[in-house]
Amino acid sequence: MTGGPDELVLAEHRGSVLVLTFNRPAKLNAWTDELEDRYFTLLDAAEDDPDVRAVVVTGAGRGFCAGADLQRLQAAGEVSEADRARRRPRDMPLTLRKPLIGAVGGVAAGLGMVEALYCDIRFGSPAARFTTAFAQRGLIAEYGISWLLPRLVGRSRATDLLLSSRMVDAEEALRIGLLDHLVPTGNVVDAAVAYAADLATRCSPASMATIKSQLRDDANGTYADSMTRAESLMLQAFRGADFVEGVASHLDKRPPSFPSLPVRSSDVPV
Numbered sequence: 001m002t003g004g005p006d007e008l009v010l011a012e013h014r015g016s017v018l019v020l021t022f023n024r025p026a027k028l029n030a031w032t033d034e035l036e037d038r039y040f041t042l043l044d045a046a047e048d049d050p051d052v053r054a055v056v057v058t059g060a061g062r063g064f065c066a067g068a069d070l071q072r073l074q075a076a077g078e079v080s081e082a083d084r085a086r087r088r089p090r091d092m093p094l095t096l097r098k099p100l101i102g103a104v105g106g107v108a109a110g111l112g113m114v115e116a117l118y119c120d121i122r123f124g125s126p127a128a129r130f131t132t133a134f135a136q137r138g139l140i141a142e143y144g145i146s147w148l149l150p151r152l153v154g155r156s157r158a159t160d161l162l163l164s165s166r167m168v169d170a171e172e173a174l175r176i177g178l179l180d181h182l183v184p185t186g187n188v189v190d191a192a193v194a195y196a197a198d199l200a201t202r203c204s205p206a207s208m209a210t211i212k213s214q215l216r217d218d219a220n221g222t223y224a225d226s227m228t229r230a231e232s233l234m235l236q237a238f239r240g241a242d243f244v245e246g247v248a249s250h251l252d253k254r255p256p257s258f259p260s261l262p263v264r265s266s267d268v269p270v
Contacts, residue, residue, distance in 0.1 A: 008035040010060070011042050016053040016200035017193050018046050025061025030069040031111050040088050043096055050260035053200035055096065056192045057119065058103035065112025067133055090143050093118040094216070097209040097261055099199050103192035104128040104179070110137070116178075117148045120212065123195070124179040125188040128170040136165040151219070152177045204242040204258045 010021040020042055022029035029035075039057075046052045059065055093100055093115070102119035110133035116122055132149075134141055141149075141162050149158040153176045161168065173179040183191040199208065210233060218226040237243050242258055249256035 005034050005038055008032070009038040009042055013051070014193050015197055016051065017196040018052045018055045019189065019193060020055060020057045022059040022065055025063070027069065028061070028063030028066035028107060029059040029112070030066045032069050037087070040092050043093060046098065047096060048263040052098065053205055053260070054099040054101065054196035056101045056103055056189065056196050058189050058192070059106060061106070062127070063106040064104045064108040064128070065115055066107055067110025067112045091118060097212065098205065099196060099208060101192045101196050103189045105188045107131070109133045111142065114143045114145050117145065117152065121180045121195070122178065123181045123183055123188050123192040124170050124173060125183055126170050128173060128179065130168040130173055130178050131165055132162050133165050135163055201255060204246060204256070205261045206240070206242050206258070207237070209261060
């Protein structure tokens with residue numbers, strides 16, 4: 001059982017890595033508006049926290065997230081457009097400038113699978129399982145999964161997973177691209193945190209933020225547009241302090257000392 005809204009998603013700082021844990025284990029961390037608001041608030045705070053350089057998201061107990069809470073979903077047909085309005089868009093995690101790493105230690109179903117796909121990189125334990133679930137609930141491919149999934153696994157596999165809602169185990173998830181790393185032994189959260197800490201220690205926050213924006217902006221553009229954009233960004237990088245530090249630290253054979261990202265209200269370009 002969880003207490004107040006602040007306990008629906010737990011936050012733990014492990015050095016420069018913030019670990020966020022969906023915390024409704026008795027319900028396999030089924031999604032509610034209150035859980036969403038808490039999660040997005042924590043992501044929002046992490047965005048401008050100079051002490052946070054990467055975020056790991058996971059679920060308590062046997063699930064990552066079992067999707068929308070079905071008891072609350074029953075009343076969805078009676079909800080008006082005004083009632084469905086959100087303070088933040090549902091795909092808000094995609095806008096995070098910092099690396100967002102998923103640690104999937106159980107089922108990720110429906111909206112829970114979408115939330116896992118919003119992560120930049122996914123680690124999974126042998127207990128990780130994925131199902132789109134939507135077709136079996138009389139729903140459609142929600143919240144951008146019809147765009148995200150084909151880009152990860154290919155169009156025909158995405159069609160299979162969306163139409164059938166079949167369960168995908170950890171080994172298949174790794175093979176087809178739903179998982180990037182399978183952790184056969186040990187703790188999947190620890191493995192994800194170690195990876196995130198390596199990014200936080202060795203990689204420029206500004207470089208990672210720019211690379212994430214390139215991947216997002218170039219997804220539907222042409223190769224020529226990507227090259228043109230990269231040329232401009234490369235010139236900016238050459239003039240930046242992070243480039244100087246990156247080269248100097250490599251030549252000096254020492255860990256780099258990159259500055260944190262500027263806050264979003266700053267005029268400093270990222």
